[in-house]
Every structure is written in C-alpha cells, then in structure tokens.
Amino acid sequence: MTDWQKTAKTIYCDAVDDEVTILIFKNLSARCTGRKKYTEQNDTTLNLIREKSRKMKKILKCEGENCPRVTEYRDKISAEEAN
16 A cells, blocks of 8 residues: 555646646545536636636536546556556
8 A cells, every 4th residue: 555645736727728736645536626616616717717718719618527637647646556
C-alpha cells in the first residue's frame, strides 16, 4: 500500500475554459475542483459560462463524474502505483 494520502494536478479544462485541480485520494477515488462550481451553477457562474461560450462560439459544459480528464489522471496514478 502507498504511503501518500492524496495527490493533485492542476490542468486547463477546455470543457469549461478554466483551470481546475484533479484530486486523487489513497483509495483511488477522484474529484475535480471544477465539478461543483460548474454543475451546481448560481447566477454568477451561469453568466460566466454564457459569456465564455459566446466568445468561444461553442457550448461549455462540465462533463461531471464521467470526465475523461479525471479518469485519465486517476488511471495514470493507478498504473504508477501498480509498478
């Protein structure tokens, strides 16, 4: 078993046009800091997403629990632990 508690990596998420941090915990559960912000939207966040979407001319939307960025990083950490 590993001797670390959690690891984190900050990435640019093109799904929401913002930097988010991916957290991987010792039990290999994963969490993205942008998920709550961009899925439980308030008026401020909605306006920000609308403005960014308009400027980028594409729909921005958090991919939630099935985000490939989170899954990819978790799988990478899992593979490193297996070696």
